[in-house]
Amino acid sequence: MNFITEPWxxxxxGPLIGLFVPLLxxxxxxxxxxSSSLKHIxxxxxPVQKIPFFNYDWKKNTWNxxxxxxxxxxxxxxxxxxxxxxxxLISDATxxxxxxxxxxxxxxxxxxxxYSWNTTLPNLILMVLGGFLIGFxxxxxxxxxSGHAIMGLSLLNLGSLIAVIGFFIGGLVMTHLLFxxxx
Amino acid sequence: MKNIKFIVxxxxxxxxxxxxxxxxxxxxxxxxxxxxxxxYGIIGSAVLVGAISILIIKKFKINTLSGEPxxxxxxxFNKVSNVTGGVLFGLGWALVGSCPGPLYAxxxxxxxxxxIPIISAIxxxxxxxxLKDKLPx
Numbered sequence: 001m002n003f004i005t006e007p008w009x010x011x012x013x014g015p016l017i018g019l020f021v022p023l024l025x026x027x028x029x030x031x032x033x034x035s036s037s038l039k040h041i042x043x044x045x046x047p048v049q050k051i052p053f054f055n056y057d058w059k060k061n062t063w064n065x066x067x068x069x070x071x072x073x074x075x076x077x078x079x080x081x082x083x084x085x086x087x088x089l090i091s092d093a094t095x096x097x098x099x100x101x102x103x104x105x106x107x108x109x110x111x112x113x114x115y116s117w118n119t120t121l122p123n124l125i126l127m128v129l130g131g132f133l134i135g136f137x138x139x140x141x142x143x144x145x146s147g148h149a150i151m152g153l154s155l156l157n158l159g160s161l162i163a164v165i166g167f168f169i170g171g172l173v174m175t176h177l178l179f180x181x182x183x
Numbered sequence: 184m185k186n187i188k189f190i191v192x193x194x195x196x197x198x199x200x201x202x203x204x205x206x207x208x209x210x211x212x213x214x215x216x217x218x219x220x221x222x223y224g225i226i227g228s229a230v231l232v233g234a235i236s237i238l239i240i241k242k243f244k245i246n247t248l249s250g251e252p253x254x255x256x257x258x259x260f261n262k263v264s265n266v267t268g269g270v271l272f273g274l275g276w277a278l279v280g281s282c283p284g285p286l287y288a289x290x291x292x293x294x295x296x297x298x299i300p301i302i303s304a305i306x307x308x309x310x311x312x313x314l315k316d317k318l319p320x
Contacts, residue, residue, distance in 0.1 A: 003202075010224030013203030017225065018232025020196060025240060027188060029247045029254055032233075035283040038308045046309065053312035066186040068287045070193015075201045075291030077194065084292050088204060094213040109207040109289060110280060115296050124299065126278060131286075131300030133275025135307025138283065140268025140318065142258050145282040148269075149226055152258060154233030159260035163269040168215075170273020175215035178274075 005082055007089075021154050030063055033147030035138035037068040084109065101183040126182065141166060200288045208280025215277050264320045275304075 024030045042048055043058035044065075078084065085108045095106065103111045114123045138144040141163045143152060149167070152160020204210050205225055214222035239245065240253050247253055276282050279300045281289060286304065289297040311318075 007204050008202045010203070010221050011228060013199050013205065014225040014228030015232045016199050018229035018236070020192065021233035022236035022240060023192065025253050026245065026247050029251055031256065038283065038305050041305055042308050042312065048309065048312065051312050053315050063186055063189045066189035067193040067196070070190040071197035071200065071284060071287045072291035073190070074194035074197020075288035078198050078201045079292040084201060088207050088209045090209045090213045091218040093218040094209065094216055097216060098212060106209060108294070109204070109209070109292065110294055111208060115294065117296055127299045128303040130275045130278035131303030132307040133271050134279060134283065134300065135304030136311045137268050137272025137275055139308050139311040140264050141272055142264065142268065144272060146284055147258070150229050150233055153230045154237050155255060155257060156234065157257050159258055159265050162262060163265040166266045166269020167273040167276060170270040171215045171277040174274045174277035175212065
């Protein structure tokens with residue numbers, strides 16, 4: 001297979017993602033975690049120093065902001081070299097389910113029917129609500145997929161396991177109970 | 184500039200996130216519908232490699248490149264906030280179809296509309312910071 005043009009299978013990309021755990025520990029003595037960057041952005045850019053939660057030295061965590069800047073840049077470079085607007089080969093069952101929701105365009109990573117600048121107001125509200133839940137929920141749970149699922153489970157941390165179970169409960173409720181009401 | 188290395192790590196991480204399609208809304212839907220092994224394979228094998236690496240680091244007391252002992256700080260265990268926050272994040276994860284890392288990657292990959300959920304995620308963090316003391320933990 002061609003590693004530049006074709007998508008990578010899970011058994012290549014998963015272990016590569018896992019390698020960031022020792023890489024960050026040994027080279028930077030840092031634990032993998034991405035959602036805390038949102039907190040550092042708040043502390044760095046907004047007048048929130050009077051709120052105890054944000055009253056800390058965010059400058060000690062700039063490494064995390066450099067990491068997420070790099071993630072943005074890495075995706076930008078990849079999209080520049082290989083066009084990422086291709087059809088994602090998801091399973092036929094998922095295609096059938098999504099078609100029933102009115103999503104039939106599988107080109108690119110996100111459904112153009114919902115995620116575009118000329119979308120409808122209800123879709124825009126869903127985006128805002130979803131983003132809000134991501135920010136609020138990750139801080140409340142103290143981590144996201146990287147910090148809890150990958151780093152936390154690698155550390156066999158019980159709190160992380162509980163959080164990951166919570167992530168899946170939330171995701172399943174949204175997909176199976178709320179999506180049919182929304183779409 | 185000691186932070187340059189983190190930009191390099193980030194670039195590599197971003198490339199892996201898009202090449203694995205872990206950033207795809209469609210892949211997250213497939214996962215929550217149990218219709219493909221792809222995302223489970225990615226998360227499962229990442230945890231396996233991460234856990235084995237930590238075991239090796241602890242067993243052989245491997246130091247960082249600059250010679251310090253590797254610091255492990257367990258996140259505080261708290262059933263109420265882990266579950267409640269976890270479920271709230273899960274709802275957002277399925278709705279937006281991406282978690283924080285992929286949000287940055289999608290924006291970088293040219294899906295500029297993702298700035299909307301990124302900004303509202305920052306607002307979500309702000310509101311959490313304001314309400315923290317009033318929430319059960």
